[in-house]
Amino acid sequence: MASVTLDNVTKAYGDEIAVEDMNLEIRDGEFLTLVGPSGCGKSTTMETIAGLTQPTEGSVYIGGRDVTDLPPKDRGIAMVFQNIALFPHMDVYDNISFGLRLRKYDQEEIEKRVDRAAEIVQLGGMMDRMPEEMSGGQRQRVAIARAIVRQPDVFLMDEPLANLDAELRIHMRTQLQRLHRELDTTIIYVTHDQAQAMTMSDRVAVIDNGHLQQVDPPLTCYNAPDNLFVASFIGSPAMNFFHGAVTDDGFGSEFMNLGFDPEEIGATPGKDATLGIRPEDVYLKRDREEATVPSETIKAHVDVLEPMGDEVFTYLLLEEDVETSAEGRGEGQLLLSLDPQTDIEEGQKVEVVFDRHEAHLFDSASEEAIAHSLA
């Protein structure tokens, strides 16, 4: 068990800067997820912690010890890889015990630890199977056992569930949470899938473009995103945005106006701003009492319905002549999620409200959040 600290870490490949000036403190025993779109620098960050790559600048500390110059094996870490990376010519037992045998543990200790690790990931009775004889999920469990058998201070997991099918991924998600509870070890987890980040982590570190965007518990990232990137990346389906400006008495845009006192929330009239509303905070007019502080009614008509089973994603157009943009939602479109029982059909005119208490306002220029409630 140990904390992990990144101190001003920068990693450049030639002219390409993968990670820039990153400061991150991961607490002892914490499950922290590095999340971001592909190519954002999260894997580089992980490799820097593992020692598989050297930072161009800055230092890495594990358990308070400067490990920047240490090779991976001396850092007290274990790692689970995206492609699972089991040694194909070794059976399960040899795969799990590989690291222990290299470190010359005595036979009894090795067997004890392998048994215990196999028990934790429920691999009993498969010790002499070869990787190619196993299913994806079983292989992933071997990879995890290979990591836990070393009793590392820190677990690094690089997209370990990315190559599993959806059902298995959800199953393994709960397995990993259970594992974290049992082992009580620091786990650093890399994924591009915000759903995995939300469900498993104690805290989420959102990364974009080599920069840390926000490090907070998942719900904080969801409810109070620090900036536009975090707001759009976390949450599925994504937040609705309206681009406009702060006026003397609120927010104004082509499709949506909202009255509030700019001074009260620290907004400067005249500045470009973006209003963000999550789909679940939009209600049909008749359900307006469900909103804590309902907004004025907005007139729209239904463009497309996407029944998901437990809910219906309803895409609204706020004006008649707005064209549906090919790539997702454009200006003047609003997504809300409705109960499947709702009697609604495409083309129908509707009136909706949103919950002002859950509306977010961002500075369009700096992309920083101004307020997380406009009640």
Place this chain on the structure above:
Amino acid sequence: MESSQDAVAGAGTGEHAVEDRRARLRRFWKSDFVRSAPYWGIPLLLMGLAVYGGIIWNILISLTDYQGFLERPDYGNLDLEMYRQALSDSAVHLTARNTFVLLVAFTSVSLVLGLFLAVLLDRDIREKSKVQTIYLLPMALSFVVTAQFWLWMYNYNDGLVNTVIGLFGLGPYNWIGNPSLVLGAVIFALIWQFSGYTMVVFLAGLQSISNDQFEAARVDGASIFKTYWRVIIPQLKSSSVSAAVVLMIFALKIFTFLYAMFGTYRPPKGTDVLATLMVREAFQLQKWAYSASIATILLAMSLLVIAPYLYYQYREGAL
């Protein structure tokens, strides 16, 4: 930058700099570069001395006037005399011309025939792997062996070639003895040996093209011929380039086949090439410096083929 700043600062930071250097040295010794050095260093040393040491030494020798059995090369007196001689030597001109004809004819026909065979076999055929094994068989044989076979094939009285064309009322021809036929005869034999190789290269290229493309072309209504010509063959560019480079380099250095066929350093006039001329000048006539200069010319010609190829491969990240 840091160290210069350290130097300006006092003794305290000087110690720090020493420490820093030590840490850097330690890191260097533990780096993958140093740790992996024995793995690639020993082969590199051996191969480097043999190949690059050999090339440099060869160029050095070509600048002396080293010849004969007893003398040693005199490296004190270097000039380009041998190159001057070589460039005005009619034997060099003749062999260079033959080399060029051989290179162009052998490479192009082998490529075309190999492609034809690959397309022929790139379909559902009974005993396909056996057929492929037979086509490639000559490539497994030494040139010394195949040269014996072809010498017999081209035999004036009882050879198979004259027997076969005799069936059509042609010949017999003196394939080996006639200076205007012998180069063609040699090229034909080499094509026999190498087209299986080009076939294998093209087959590997064809197999990497997904079946979807055949099906897409078929859905679009393209005939088999059109499908190959318009869709498949254009995608074999990199296979063709690789095979062509290998064939051209072989054509430049061909010696064994000619020596084994004619049993002497001097092949008949019509098929004497730079590569045989070089070996003959060296090991029959002991004109070391002169042959070294011909070897350098040969190397330069190979470089013209290899350098663009390797540069292209390097840029594609294919090495």
Place this chain on the structure above:
Amino acid sequence: MSQTTTSDRDGIASLLPEFNYRRLGLYLVIMLFVAFFVSPIWTGLVTSFKPPGQATQPLLPPGPELFTLDSWSRALDNLGRGFVNSFAMAVPATLVNVLLASTAAYGLTLVDWRRQMLVVLLFVFGIFIPYQAILVPLDNFWTNIFPLAKGLAIGNVTVIPANQRWGTLAELAITHVAYGIPICFLLFRSYYKTISKELIEAAKVDGASVTRIYTRIVLPLSTPMIGVVLIYQFTQIWNEFLFSLTLIGSSADQAATITLILSGIGADLSGTNFPLRMAAAFLAALPTIIIYVLFAEQFAEGLSAG
């Protein structure tokens, strides 16, 4: 029952388009090329069983009254020494080649360090060198600088006793190793590039050093490629001629390799003894033909990768 009949009819119907003229033409062309590739070998084979001077009708095997194994037994007598020499030289040279090429490819492919591409280029370039460009220095090196065949002494201590035959063969083997490294390197490298980078990283995190990763992970995973390179390189060295000619010179030499002896066999002032030559050619090619027939796939793989 009715189901069986319908499927039978379908079966015949689906076979019918197979038997069309285009298909027939295809097989004819394929067989024509089979004949093209086999005929020089076939005519050599039938001739080797005929007595010299009576080798007519090149495609037909000899009748029982002409059939003779004389040429084969004479060829065997002539080539016997060459067999021993070629094996003694080619086997160790191939093994060392495989070892050095695989370590080099490992250090330059699976261990990552800056500017290693420059070294890779040096190796790859070595594949394409025409050997004429190093032939004079090579001869000079083994004759004047480091005449291994004349023995090796440091001071007064004889490290290697002088032995013309085995010394020359050792020179030849070392030469083959040095110039064989580049192509074998490339074969191994192309294979190592398919090994997942994560596998190496996993071993690294588990605590394996550069050496351990090689012996415990890379080498065990290399077995298919080791087979390919062994077959390919042994065939190359066995078939090689130019180095033998340069270092040994004469087919009468005690150290003469099989290709060297073959090149001079059956030729004298009275003309060429073709049956003897053909028999000798087959004998000399026998090991490579056996290897080829057994491992055609690996051989093809080596060729197309190289």
